[in-house]
Amino acid sequence: xxxxxxxxxxxxxxxxxxxxxxxxxxxxxxxxxxxxxxxxxxxxxxxxxxxxxxxxxxxxxxxxxxxxxxxxxxxxxxxxxxxxxxxxxxxxxxxxxxxxxxxxxxxxxxxxxxxxxxxxxxxxxxxxxx
Amino acid sequence: xxxxxxxxxxxxxxxxxxxxxxxxxxxxxxxxxxxxxxxxxxxxxxxxxxxxxxxxxxxxxxxxxxxxxxxxxxxxxxxxxxxxxxxxxxxxxxxxxxxxxxxxxxxxxxxxxxxxxxxxxxxxxxxxxx
DNA sequence: TTGACATATTCCGTAATGGGAATATAATCC
DNA sequence: GGATTATATTCCCATTACGGAATATGTCAA
Numbered sequence: 001x002x003x004x005x006x007x008x009x010x011x012x013x014x015x016x017x018x019x020x021x022x023x024x025x026x027x028x029x030x031x032x033x034x035x036x037x038x039x040x041x042x043x044x045x046x047x048x049x050x051x052x053x054x055x056x057x058x059x060x061x062x063x064x065x066x067x068x069x070x071x072x073x074x075x076x077x078x079x080x081x082x083x084x085x086x087x088x089x090x091x092x093x094x095x096x097x098x099x100x101x102x103x104x105x106x107x108x109x110x111x112x113x114x115x116x117x118x119x120x121x122x123x124x125x126x127x128x129x130x
Numbered sequence: 131x132x133x134x135x136x137x138x139x140x141x142x143x144x145x146x147x148x149x150x151x152x153x154x155x156x157x158x159x160x161x162x163x164x165x166x167x168x169x170x171x172x173x174x175x176x177x178x179x180x181x182x183x184x185x186x187x188x189x190x191x192x193x194x195x196x197x198x199x200x201x202x203x204x205x206x207x208x209x210x211x212x213x214x215x216x217x218x219x220x221x222x223x224x225x226x227x228x229x230x231x232x233x234x235x236x237x238x239x240x241x242x243x244x245x246x247x248x249x250x251x252x253x254x255x256x257x258x259x260x
Numbered sequence: 261t262t263g264a265c266a267t268a269t270t271c272c273g274t275a276a277t278g279g280g281a282a283t284a285t286a287a288t289c290c
Numbered sequence: 291g292g293a294t295t296a297t298a299t300t301c302c303c304a305t306t307a308c309g310g311a312a313t314a315t316g317t318c319a320a
Contacts, residue, residue: 004145004146004147005305005306005307006306006307007306009145009147011144011145011147011150012145014141014145015134015139015141015142015144015145016134016307016308017134017139017141020141020215024218027218027219027222033266033267034266034267034268035265035266035267038267043309044309044310044311045266045267045268046267046268046269046309046310046311046312047308047309047310048267049267049268049269050268050269050308050309051308052267052268053268053269065316065317067266067317067318068265068266068267068316068317068318069265069266069267069317070266070267070268076219076222076223079216079219080223082212082216083216083217083219083220083223085150086209086212086213086216087213088154088157089157089206089209089213090213092157092206093206093210093213103234104233104234104237107237135275135276135277136276136277136278137276146277146278148278163296163297164296164297164298165295165296165297168297173279174279174280174281175296175297175298176279176280176281176282176297176298176299177278177279177280178297179297179298179299180278180279180298180299181278182297182298183298183299195286195287197287197288197296198286198287198288198295198296198297199287199295199296199297200296200297200298
């Protein structure tokens with residue numbers, strides 16, 4: 001019963017290495033025809049078409065006919081759930097963002113409570129809260 | 131063969147919604163015994179144990195015996211491949227990072243050349259989850 | 261039309277998935 | 291020792307996944 005299937009769930013869709021490869025390809029080149037993907041990945045055409053089918057069903061890619069070929073492109077938005085989910089754990093990876101944000105917050109705190117500021121922050125008028 | 135199995139591939143491991151739930155739980159509470167997870171998710175204990183088994187095999191979680199219970203905790207590092215992969219597409223989402231970095235740099239420049247300080251210090255920018 | 265090309269779909273076989281129920285292991289308490 | 295609690299493991303089953311081969315659909319060109 002409705003086990004999260006690759007055909008409907010983004011996370012399952014990206015579980016397949018070759019599907020991730022396809023996504024990688026499409027994120028670099030703006031758009032690609034099936035043939036180009038087949039060439040690039042070196043997989044049998046039916047295999048590629050089937051993977052594209054899965055990605056299509058989930059909404060990760062979209063097609064447009066162009067002559068006798070189908071041109072695929074990435075819908076980045078559909079991958080957002082993955083991004084949002086993993087981003088929750090971002091703080092654990094000592095990411096640049098953290099250092100920047102941390103510094104900003106330290107600075108903000110210092111500006112908000114200047115009496116316990118150990119480091120002599122030059123200037124900084126304090127500032128009322130909006 | 132060697133289809134990327136959930137038992138060996140991180141992406142496959144996190145494809146399962148309940149496994150993601152477990153990860154979410156463990157990322158909030160530092161460490162949890164199986165019983166607590168069972169309680170929290172409302173799933174049968176064997177099911178939880180099996181999911182934990184998968185996460186364990188991949189290395190996403192690790193166990194330690196504590197009395198008669200096994201306490202699990204998250205190994206964030208193992209999820210890094212997911213983070214790194216999805217982060218490639220970050221630019222498409224006009225991410226907060228850019229704004230924060232920009233602001234920080236502006237601020238840094240202002241601090242380096244204090245005589246022309248005139249920036250509106252918007253210290254506290256609490257950003258709730260959208 | 262016929263034929264070449266580009267892509268999708270179907271059928272098949274094998275392997276893996278995840279849940280349920282029952283059972284096994286292990287630690288703790290009496 | 292035996293009983294109880296906590297967790298893992300095994301067996302079974304229905305479902306799904308993926309690749310391969312063959313075939314179907316669609317499009318252009320002459």
